[in-house]
Amino acid sequence: MDTFAVCPMSSLPLEILLGILYWLDGKAILRCCSVCRLWREAVESSGELQYMIELWADGLVSGYAGHLSPAEKLEKLHKWRRAWQRLEWTSKTVCPIKENPRAYELVGGVFAQQNTWPQTDFTAIWLPSAETSTKISSTANIGIESQDFALDPTQDLVVFLHKDPDETGNFECRTLSTLTPHPLAFSPRLSFDLRDGHFRRIFLQIADDVIGLLFRAQASLRLVLFNWRTGTMLVDLVGPHFPPYVSDFALLSPGAYLLACTSDIHFPAPSPERAGAIHIYTFERTHGNYPTPVATLQLPDLHPDRYLQRVIAHSGPICAHPVLGPLFSKSNDKRICVISLAYDHEEFYTVYVHHRYFEKYLALADDEMPPTIPWDEWSPQNSRMLPGRHLLWLRYAHGERVVGPADPEHPNRVEVLDFGLTPSRPGFDASSAMAPNTISAGTLFTNDITTCLPYRRISRDLDQPHLLFLIDQDRLIGVPEAVNKLIVYAF
Template sequence: MCKLKLLDLPVEILSEILIHLDHLYILRCSSVCRQLHALVTTSLALQYRIELASDGLIDGHPGGPFSTTAARMEILLERRAAWRALRPKQRTAVALAGRCHAYELVGGLFAKALEDVGAARRLVAAWLPGCGGERRIFRVDDLGVRIKDFALDPSQDLIVLLEHRPAAGSSSSSAVGADICVHLRRLSSGVVAPHPAAKVPVLCRLGLGPVHGCMIQIVEDIVGMYFWMPFHAVLIWNWMTGDELVFVQEDETPERIWDFSFLSPRAYMVTTLKDGGEIYIYRFGDSPSHKRPTHVATLHLPLPHDERLLLELTTTTGPFLAYPPPDVPFASARNARVHVFTLHHDPVTQRGRWQPACFVMHNQTLMHYVDAYREEAGAAADVPWEEWGPHGTRFFVLAMGFQWLRYVHGTRVVCPVLQPSGESRVEVLDFNVHASRAPTIAEKLAAVRLGIDAERPPEGARLVCEPSLFSADMVFANEVFTALPYYTAPAPGQCEPYVGYMIDEQRLLGLKVRSLVSGSVGWPPRSVSLIFLFGNHVGQPVYGGRPW
């Protein structure tokens, strides 16, 4: 009996088999023989899978306005060309009135809580416009509680409200005596109804004391909080089950802790100012009985300069979405992200003259230590700068510090970089860099549709692969070389009076703040965003079967 070989299968069946492989395995298969190479290079579905992974993306939900693979591939290549050239398809403006107490930009939704004597009870938000979609602004005039902060995940129809409780038991909430109350609400209900996936709609914690400085983040089924005033602590819940998974108090945190960020739904890091700066990496499990995270590694920054004092070491990354939004063809993969660490040093002899700088690294560099940790090994890895920093990071001197968050999304960062001439230039840095190759015919056609020359770099753009020197007299005891490759291009609107930039999957936002009363001082009550659109966004968000 004749045995059927893999290559004897019909092309359609072979293609269906390969589509379930990782993009790297697909590429390996294409190098096995001419038949597989021809199959991979001529299959639109396989090429789309490879191009998605190349840009750090995952496919969106089936159907919708981009139901065919051909349409999605066309949009992907056009968006790639638009971001490379920073040539927006559309420019528009959105104005949100009211004093800003807290704000968020996640999944195309920009929201801010309106200031009301140190807290907020009202919310204003806008679904930002996209190519083919209209912006929509909505308001919530009474959240039912005064809030200190909030977080969003539109892909889960979730908004998390951190209730403002200046003293234990001082709120009108039913959780009398609790210091921390976190309300889990549905976005589509007008931010009023509890989220149906939350077993406990209000998460409470006793015994922390009044909280003045804190932040809150959502990562899939996790809600995490970091407190820095008047005490340092880390508190993490599974918001769906209501289980408290991590609680670390001040005396259990690393010495001189400064900031916190998630790496994944089960891993996080904190930064410290000790010994010129350190990064502590932790992982945790699903059991509510063991609330202490596992310390897996400590990464050390270069030795500090004797004449410099490290005052801040902040870290930020893009928002986490549990799923691609329902109305987009694709979205950033969770692991395809970078973290930006901002350092503020003060000269010891000339206090008050800050020198802002930052460095960027991939999430996978940090997650390597989480994945490599073994319980039986016992102690956490202690990693000197020389083993992880020179090839895993890139340092920049900043013209100024960051005034607004959400300047990172996926592998892109928008920031004010100090040029060798001493001038400031806002640049979009992209750390998703691959080996150089000539553009394909499909890429050329996508660029032509946008009026872009795919073979000529945009003015001011460059690919940086060579190491750069961070001078010793700036911050550290010795000269520091970093070599993480990146692509950079000047952001549009350089001459506009923007107070900051934000970035997301398909937009670059230039932020302005205005006062409604001429000559007034203080925090301006009106914010205006000029939006540069680089992607397609069609249709209205729908949750629970109805638009909102």
């Protein structure tokens, strides 16, 4: 077909054609430019369609635009994009926090923390942005002895985890704004039998209408998944149903999760079992059932007498809706997974993988035997492996950006890795993307490791040192050695 031939729908009035195109996403709009000359000219003439294309290019979804024109929205988007490319924040604010919180979260522009002595207090800080100031809500006693919590400000939701003396575990579903029972919850309290009284190594997450909890009981691991809106227990797994040596758990979406596993030391090296693996599962969102394994991604083979001690798989939070307030929000589909590997002899490496690679297997899930993919087959083109460092706090990833841990050799420096590159977009600077890198096998791995996932490395020196850094869509957050305040750099 001639790219510039007139297609039949071109006889539509321009207003109707544009009205149809407004229902498409940015990628589909770009494809429409190849249908015919008139369609291309229609897209190029519409500031709103150009804005939608640019949102798609940055992996963003539209938020609240107020009375801004398409040109004004484009200008704000381009300014935000340039600021992150150069780490040029527009404001710096200091927010006091209680020292060394028992638990904390950073989701949707809200930093929340709780302490449990002498009672469980809870503080939520709506962090300042380039256009808004700080808002703090603090409750001295929430009325329960919370073990941990998770939140989603886009649903006005906070879930507290606590246990009763009768060995019952509970999810307490409350509004973030008032800490009263959440009106959309099936019940303010969702309970499950603990079977023994132990809660250790708790991993608690929210993804839309799903609460996920992995914890170690006295005898074994246990995974509990609830739909908090219907009150349905979706998954309840104990020891025999897990792969060996589970180190971490992460919800990939409201219908899928991964388990990260360390070395099975009962197998000799080199062997896949000794190397560790990432196991991917899907589950039903409406009724209880066993999860379905869909793929196993093996980690690098190791030399004899070496082993993987710990794996942490971390991504930015999943929000059910666009964040209230900003002009745009990061899409849940555009996220990077940071897989931190801690080996014996204090060797640390980090593997970065786009969630879209995991989703490839979710889309192919069926009743057949799930594939096991060797490291050398999946990692070179779909990941980036770099030397790592010991991590103190989570929430160092958001969307496709990752802020590095503080570097002892450069304590005043902040460094961001950006995996959200779109080489096909006008103005893309190919020289800014890092070339493939190779990690020498040394005494740890059986072979050299070369990985190619494109990314951009950006750094800037600050006027003070930090213990660690956090990140969200519009902010870098530094935490000093005393852990008594947040230094918020807003973009």
